Amino acid sequence: MREAEKKDILQRLKAIEGHLRGIQRMVEEDRYCVDILKQTRAVQKALQKVDATILENHLQTCVTRALRSENEEERTCVIEELMDVYHLIDRI
Helix, strand or coil: CCHHHHHHHHHHHHHHHHHHHHHHHHHHCCCCHHHHHHHHHHHHHHHHHHHHHHHHHHHHHHHHHHHHCCCHHHHHHHHHHHHHHHHHHHHC
């Protein structure tokens, strides 16, 4: 993973971690359900941004390198990996 993306992802994950602790406090304090749901949606959106950053980095590095490779097995492998990730997402 490229260093700039790695730094960005780690910062985002730390912010998400803090946000989750805040949501835990909201639950402990019996805060209004809709307010909690709004916060969990914000965390989900933040995780989607992390996913997008990781995917973009993967496409621009590992996948690009594999697709340019003469090794057909390597090309097939990266395509199958991406398909597995997206099938996993559909099952959640």
